[in-house]
Amino acid sequence: MLDNLIQRIRAAHAEGSPLVIQGGGSKTFYGNADEGEVLSTRALAGVVDYQAKELVLTARAGIPLAEIEALLAEQHQMLAFEPPHFGGPATLGGCIAAGLSGPRRPYAGSARDFVLGVRMIDGTGQPLRFGGQVIKNVAGYDVSRLMVGALGTLGLITEVSLKVLPKPAAETTLQFELGEAAAILKMNQWAGQPLPLSATSWHTGLLTVRLSGAASAVHAAQAKLGGEALNDAAAFWQRLRDQTTPFFDPRPPTSNQGLWRLAVKPTAPPLNLGDAQWIEWGGAVRWLASDLPAAALREAAQAAGGHATLFRGNAPADGAFTPLAPALATLHRNLKQRFDPRGIFNHGRLYPEF
Structure with a gap:
């Protein structure tokens, strides 16, 4: 072959x-x-x-x-x-x-x-x-x-x-009802502590956090953080990993709305670009379903210390990825x-x- x-x-x-x-x-x-x-x-x-x-x-x-x-x-x-x-x-x-x-x-x-x-x-x-x-x-x-x-x-x-x-010896997932700004703050505070974090997600007022590691460390972290344990957590994280929830569904070819992935500083405050969003990676990734112009989204991402990529949808004239600076090009x-x-x-x- x-x-x-x-x-x-x-x-x-x-x-x-x-x-x-x-x-x-x-x-x-x-x-x-x-x-x-x-x-x-x-x-x-x-x-x-x-x-x-x-x-x-x-x-x-x-x-x-x-x-x-x-x-x-x-x-x-x-x-x-x-x-x-x-x-x-x-x-x-x-x-x-x-x-x-x-x-x-x-x-x-x-x-x-x-x-x-x-x-x-x-x-x-x-x-x-x-x-x-x-x-x-x-x-x-x-x-x-x-x-x-x-x-x-x-x-x-x-x-x-x-x-x-x-694979980690123990794993549990906790959920908290929090607004966007409070969730971003919590994710960053917890990232600076000796906690066995292995995944974070925020969507529609619900912060979801996965803990992985030694059983003693996971149990201690769970007792410290509180929250509600999520049943069938493995399925939740797999759906997020594979983008099989309705939020990530492909847009029809005639739609002006695209699914954008904004990679920014984890500490960046809410970007206020619309309500249809999903936050991952401790605040460093902001998924956004939006029909805003590509230039506006890229400008917002740059101001937040990052860049914007069209993940699904009709690509703008300059492409799905942020155009390169001359030296990088x-x-x-x-x-x-x-x-x-x-x-x-x-x-x-x-x-x-x-």
Whole structure:
């Protein structure tokens, strides 16, 4: 299968024909529209190596995330960054290419933090390998982590090595009735205390907090914080991770409303951009269902110390992601030229110009 992919990429490079890299197709909505012949990674299946005692797993890009999670669960381990599936057949390669993380991200780390190494094929059809299978394996710039969040614009990921973590011994979820400003204040106050936080969420006047860790630490934190214990908490966090609640439902193509993801300083006060919002990551992510102009939302996010991304909906003329500053645009363009000189991979998916 790998040889077939290499040959197809080399032919596309020679002809300048665009290719759309795709695994399970669970994240086709994310980013800008691209066009070209689909290059599927689904045949790149299977686990290459799993050293449970060393907390390291290596698998091919087309393996379903659900298969990896089931394997890890047998050893009471997990992907600590909680990658979203979005209700579809998400694959490991797509997970890493998108670079998205779930509710545990601010407390455990992002997808990029757990990548140890990758194998990939660049835009000329050359197989490359970066990093390895141990935690301390890189001197200088870690190119393997560069692939995280590149949305396939730099190359086709064929294999990934990840650090995994043990599942917590105990876990409980608490809920509190609080307004937006009070909830943001609480999330930030608790983040500065020795509490075993592993997820936070606020929506429609309800603050939800997950505690994970040693049983004694979780019980002590629960006694300190109070609140009401949430039944079936695992289902709540999975729905939030995969955005399967009505708040995140796709908007019709004719709608001017989009689902925006504003990444801001956790301490930023309420942004007052509308009532339809969901707050995660201790206040650092503000989901907003809005028909406000992209420029207004990006200006508000910048004023709050961050940036705004159109997550679902019709992308504005300058793209789903905040346009890059000139120096950063030059850096991205140079990287694209180095890894994919003829621009055949997922053209325009990340930024319209490359």
